[in-house]
Amino acid sequence: MKANTEITELTPEQKWERATLANNFIFYKVMRNNPDVCKELLETLLEMELDHIEMHGEETIETDYGSKVIRLDVYAKNNTQAFNLEMQAADTKELPERSRYYQGCIDVDTLQSGQKYKELKDSYVIFICITDIFEKGLPCYHFENLCCENHLIKLNDRAYKYFFVAKNCDKILNEKQKAFLELVIGRKPSNKFTERLAQLTEEAKKNTQWKRQYMDWERQRTYDYEDGKEAGITIGLAEGAQQKAVEAAIILINKYHASPEEASEQMNAPLELVLEYLKKKTCK
Numbered sequence: 001m002k003a004n005t006e007i008t009e010l011t012p013e014q015k016w017e018r019a020t021l022a023n024n025f026i027f028y029k030v031m032r033n034n035p036d037v038c039k040e041l042l043e044t045l046l047e048m049e050l051d052h053i054e055m056h057g058e059e060t061i062e063t064d065y066g067s068k069v070i071r072l073d074v075y076a077k078n079n080t081q082a083f084n085l086e087m088q089a090a091d092t093k094e095l096p097e098r099s100r101y102y103q104g105c106i107d108v109d110t111l112q113s114g115q116k117y118k119e120l121k122d123s124y125v126i127f128i129c130i131t132d133i134f135e136k137g138l139p140c141y142h143f144e145n146l147c148c149e150n151h152l153i154k155l156n157d158r159a160y161k162y163f164f165v166a167k168n169c170d171k172i173l174n175e176k177q178k179a180f181l182e183l184v185i186g187r188k189p190s191n192k193f194t195e196r197l198a199q200l201t202e203e204a205k206k207n208t209q210w211k212r213q214y215m216d217w218e219r220q221r222t223y224d225y226e227d228g229k230e231a232g233i234t235i236g237l238a239e240g241a242q243q244k245a246v247e248a249a250i251i252l253i254n255k256y257h258a259s260p261e262e263a264s265e266q267m268n269a270p271l272e273l274v275l276e277y278l279k280k281k282t283c284k
Contacts, residue, residue, distance in 0.1 A: 012218035016211055021201045022130060022166075022184050024073055025214050027087040029207075030200045031074045037200065038076060040193060042083055044176045045126060045164065053078050072102065082106050082121040087184075088129045090268055094261070095133055099125045099161045107159075122158040128184060132165045139172035139181070140164050245269035250277060 010018070019026050031038040032055060039053045056075035074085035084102055088095065102125050110121045134141055141163040145155035169181035179190045180197070189195040204210060249263035253274075260278060264271040 012215050015218065016205065016214055019201075019205060019214075020184075020186060021197060022087060022089055022186075024087040024089070025210075025217060026201055026204050027128075028073050029204045029210055030197065031085065034200060035076070037196065038074060038085070041180065042076070042085070042124075042126075044174075044180060044193070045162065046124060047174065050078065050081075053083065075106075077110065077121065080121055082110050082123050084125045086125075086127045088127050091129070091131050091133045092264060092268070092271060094264075094271055095127055095129070095163070098265075099127065099163075103159050103161070120158065122160070124160050124162065126162045126164070128164050128166065128181075130166050130185065132167055133163065137168060137171070138165065139168040139170075140177075246273050246277065249274045253278070 015023075021027055021030065031041070035053060035055050038055065039050055042053065043050055053076040056072075056077060072084050073087055074083075076083045076085075084106060086102075092098075103123050106123050106125070107120055110123075111117070111119065132138075143161040143163075144159065145157055147153035147155070164177070164181060166181040166184040169178050169185065172178045172181065176191065176193065179194045183189055183194045183197060189198045245267045246269045249258075249260070249267040249269040252258040252263040252266060253260060258266070260271060260274050263269070264274050
């Protein structure tokens with residue numbers, strides 16, 4: 001007798017009920033509406049003290065007409081620093097490139113006309129990942145530009161990228177970081193800060209307005225399977241949920257002229273599978 005391996009797609013209502021802080025919508029709401037909590041999280045992850053932060057009024061940045069628009073999960077600044085926090089449940093296979101683009105957009109956003117390059121803010125792009133996208137077993141991957149011929153020489157462009165891996169949290173030495181990453185993967189709160197985060201997460205889920213916003217957001221992200229069939233998409237993936245994500249991405253490209261990168265990101269579909277389908281279609 002064969003085991004039933006069919007994947008049951010959760011409804012938006014079920015997704016909301018099961019959502020944790022690892023859900024980027026919940027994460028955004030908790031951080032955006034509690035700047036003191038966001039400040040403490042930044043201090044915990046970056047191991048530094050911040051005198052203050054200001055939550056950016058708009059998380060969407062458009063650098064120029066026709067350029068790719070980005071939407072940041074959490075965007076905060078102070079007089080000398082700019083911070084972007086991203087909750088990333090899935091490996092989209094393009095996070096390094098996204099971090100590069102995000103950092104460039106933040107630089108353009110923070111440097112005004114007539115200012116000198118020295119006036120650029122210190123820029124921090126932080127991805128909180130569930131899985132280990134680099135597959136080297138580290139709990140945190142911290143990058144800054146170094147000289148290839150001598151790694152002791154830093155470029156000192158003050159651009160920093162961090163990838164925290166919740167899956168590898170048991171290897172991290174900083175106890176506050178460990179407690180936060182444990183909460184991200186569903187373990188119980190273990191200090192006052194994570195207890196507050198857990199409480200704010202539950203309060204967020206009781207907010208009926210935010211729930212309606214999430215439902216609308218989910219409906220925009222989710223396309224009916226029949227639409228994919230009408231578009232002639234037969235990718236034949238083993239995992240139904242992944243197949244639907246790719247199908248939805250193709251619809252965005254075909255009907256709404258989205259770029260493959262935008263469609264993959266919006267629909268949480270692997271970019272390489274979207275590109276593979278497009279390549280096959282072109283070759284026909």
